Amino acid sequence: MMPLRETRTRCSGQVRKFLEQILGFGPSRLERDLAIGLALKGAGAVASFALSFLVAHALGAGGVGIFQIALTTAALASLAAAMGLDTVLVRTVSVAWREGDLAAAKGAIRRSVRFVAGLGVVIAIVVALASVPATRSIMHRPELLPSLLILSIAVPMLAIIRVVSAAIRGTGRVFLSQSLDGVAYTGIAALLLGVAFASGLALASYAPAAVYAGSTFAVAVAGMVGLRSIVRESPVAPAALPLRSGGRIVSVVLMAQSVDWLALVALGAVHGAAEAGIFRVAVQYCLLFAIINNAFAQMAGPHLATLYAKGDRRAMIAAARKTGLLGALVGIPLLGAILLAPSWLLGLFGGDFRTGATALVIMAIAQFTNVAAGPMGMVLLMTHREHLVQRIEIVATGGAIALLVLTIGHLGLVGAALTVAFAVVVRNVASIAAVWHQFIRRSDDGGAPSADG
Numbered sequence: 001m002m003p004l005r006e007t008r009t010r011c012s013g014q015v016r017k018f019l020e021q022i023l024g025f026g027p028s029r030l031e032r033d034l035a036i037g038l039a040l041k042g043a044g045a046v047a048s049f050a051l052s053f054l055v056a057h058a059l060g061a062g063g064v065g066i067f068q069i070a071l072t073t074a075a076l077a078s079l080a081a082a083m084g085l086d087t088v089l090v091r092t093v094s095v096a097w098r099e100g101d102l103a104a105a106k107g108a109i110r111r112s113v114r115f116v117a118g119l120g121v122v123i124a125i126v127v128a129l130a131s132v133p134a135t136r137s138i139m140h141r142p143e144l145l146p147s148l149l150i151l152s153i154a155v156p157m158l159a160i161i162r163v164v165s166a167a168i169r170g171t172g173r174v175f176l177s178q179s180l181d182g183v184a185y186t187g188i189a190a191l192l193l194g195v196a197f198a199s200g201l202a203l204a205s206y207a208p209a210a211v212y213a214g215s216t217f218a219v220a221v222a223g224m225v226g227l228r229s230i231v232r233e234s235p236v237a238p239a240a241l242p243l244r245s246g247g248r249i250v251s252v253v254l255m256a257q258s259v260d261w262l263a264l265v266a267l268g269a270v271h272g273a274a275e276a277g278i279f280r281v282a283v284q285y286c287l288l289f290a291i292i293n294n295a296f297a298q299m300a301g302p303h304l305a306t307l308y309a310k311g312d313r314r315a316m317i318a319a320a321r322k323t324g325l326l327g328a329l330v331g332i333p334l335l336g337a338i339l340l341a342p343s344w345l346l347g348l349f350g351g352d353f354r355t356g357a358t359a360l361v362i363m364a365i366a367q368f369t370n371v372a373a374g375p376m377g378m379v380l381l382m383t384h385r386e387h388l389v390q391r392i393e394i395v396a397t398g399g400a401i402a403l404l405v406l407t408i409g410h411l412g413l414v415g416a417a418l419t420v421a422f423a424v425v426v427r428n429v430a431s432i433a434a435v436w437h438q439f440i441r442r443s444d445d446g447g448a449p450s451a452d453g
Contacts, residue, residue, distance in 0.1 A: 036174045041295035044183035045288055051190040051208070052281055056349040058193075058203050064277030064349075067208045069268050070147035072261050072280075077127050078158035079257060081120035084249030084386075085112040086166035087301075088242050091382050093170025094302035095309050106231045109167045111241050113224075116163045120156025128152040139269045146206035150213050157216035161185070164223040170302060171230055178295070180223045188215040248386035255397040259423045262401065263416035266408045278353050279416050281346060282360040285338060286420075289367035292330050296323045297375035304375075304382040313439050316379065320435075324374025331371045338364040359417035366421035369428060376431040380438075388434050396426040 056064050089112055096105040131148040135141055161180055169177035189212045196203060196211075260283060268276035300323045307316040338345065342357035342364075380389045400423035407415030 036178065040175070040178035040183050041291040044181075044186055045284075045291050047183055047187040047190045048284060048287075051186060051193060051212075052284060053349060054190065054193050054197050055208050056277070056281070056353070058197050059205060059208075061274040061277040061350065061352045062272070063205055063208075064280060065268055065273030065275070066144055066147050066205050066277075068280040069144055069264055069273070069276060070151045070209050071212065072264055073127065073148060074151040074154050075158060076254065076257050076261050077123050077152075077155045078120065078162065079253050080250060081123045081155060081159035082116055082162045082250065083119065083243065084246035084251075084253065085116060085242070086162045087249045087381055088112070088246050089163060089166045090170050090301050091305035092242075093167055094172075094305055097171050098306060102231070105170070109227065109231060112163055112167070113160065113227075115241055116159045117156055120159040124152045124155040127155060139265070141268060141273065143205060143273070144268075146204075147209040150206055150209040154213040154216040157213075157220040160220045161216065161223055164220070164227050168223075168227055168230065172302075173230065176226060180219060180226075184222070185212070185215040185219040188218065245384070245386055248390050249381065252386070252389045252393045255393040256423070256427065259397055259400045259404075260420055263404060263408075263419050266404060267412065267416055270408055271412055274352065275412060278346070278356040279359060279413055281349050281353055282356040282363065282413075282417070283420070285345060285360055286363040286367045288334055289331055289364065289371050292327050293367075293371045293375065296327050297378040300375055301378050301382055304379055308383045316383075317435070317439055320374045320376065320379050322374075324372055327374070328368075328372035331368050335364060335368045356413050359413040362414070362417040362421050363424075366424040370424050373428050373432055376435045377427070379435050380431065383438075385434070385438065388438070389431070392427060392430040392434065395430065396423045399423070399426060 052064060052068075055067050059066075089108060092108050093105045096102070096108070128149055131145055131152065135143075135145045135148065165177045165181035168180070189208070192211045192215070193203075193208060196207070264276050264280060264283075267279050300319060303319055304316050307313075307319065338360060342360045343354045346353040346356050346360060377389055377392075380386070400419045403422050404415065404419040407418060409415075411418070
């Protein structure tokens with residue numbers, strides 16, 4: 001009889017060989033980066049769920065709605081403050097760093113971080129000033145004001161974290177990069193709020209916002225210290241600030257994120273903070289798919305940029321396809337769980353949350369298809385085709401906003417879910433078509449794709 005240890009070793013080798021045959025490659029730096037990115041994004045998701053769970057049980061669905069409306073507003077504003085320079089830095093620094101041009105990498109990092117910090121402060125002031133009329137005169141929800149004012153402080157912090165994390169990722173330090181962006185400040189906030197909740201303290205509606213803002217400040221400072229230690233010994237070369245490219249990218253990101261934000265705010269304004277809180281928890285479950293997609297896309301980004309710079313477009317497309325297949329393999333169990341027990345999953349946060357089951361299923365199916373297709377949007381961004389991504393996003397966002405206006409009044413949660421799903425599907429289908437046209441069809445025809453499309 002074969003020893004148990006030898007049997008396990010042989011089975012492990014067979015599984016490994018089978019996966020390599022399916023995926024087309026064995027363990028590589030790309031795979032390791034994908035695994036690290038996914039693990040840390042997963043940790044961030046756990047922290048985010050823990051935070052929402054604590055807020056739900058301490059303040060109810062209404063408390064979740066108040067916190068999440070303020071948080072998503074601050075997050076959207078921080079994306080504007082980053083000006084797309086986080087994506088630009090990934091492709092710039094990754095190429096420069098691997099070519100040994102450390103001076104160019106450091107110059108780009110320094111210029112971007114300083115610009116984003118200054119712009120973040122300006123946008124934070126605008127958010128704070130706009131919060132008063134928005135909550136009192138437009139939404140007629142004055143209870144939102146304290147949380148919005150507090151989380152406006154987090155706008156420059158979140159923007160700095162995004163750019164610093166992108167710069168560190170470009171140098172190849174994936175673990176440190178992904179530890180900063182999401183898991184660190186959300187984890188700290190969940191831990192502090194959990195201690196307060198366990199201590200029996202009565203929490204005000206703005207307490208989660210205050211804890212979260214403080215956590216982003218601590219992580220932003222830590223990230224700056226870490227980045228400085230990495231590039232401290234490198235010389236500095238003058239660097240241009242690629243605002244045109246960054247502007248295209250940020251317009252795409254803002255449009256994509258604005259769909260979720262508008263759906264949340266519309267629900268809060270029309271149906272109340274509790275309805276918005278239920279919707280946001282359903283969105284958080286679906287964000288697990290987005291975490292898989294974003295983690296893999298972010299980790300694949302430097303590799304895609306490097307392959308494109310080398311002119312190896314076939315390898316670039318192959319890497320994107322393999323990334324999508326890996327994402328689908330990871331996402332299938334999650335999709336199954338949501339389809340089988342949506343009410344039970346939402347009920348973990350409280351009985352009121354079960355009403356979002358249909359909305360959860362709709363968004364989950366759309367997000368899974370997005371993961372399975374692979375990071376086609378990242379392929380376009382890493383190959384300097386921001387203009388195509390921008391056009392795609394205009395169509396997807398415009399159609400989603402029109403659908404939201406038509407459905408939010410009488411469909412409520414389901415209308416918001418259909419809006420989000422519509423944007424995801426349109427964006428995904430159009431991105432696949434654009435990549436096929438730019439690289440696959442032209443390659444088969446023998447033509448060289450241009451950056452102008």
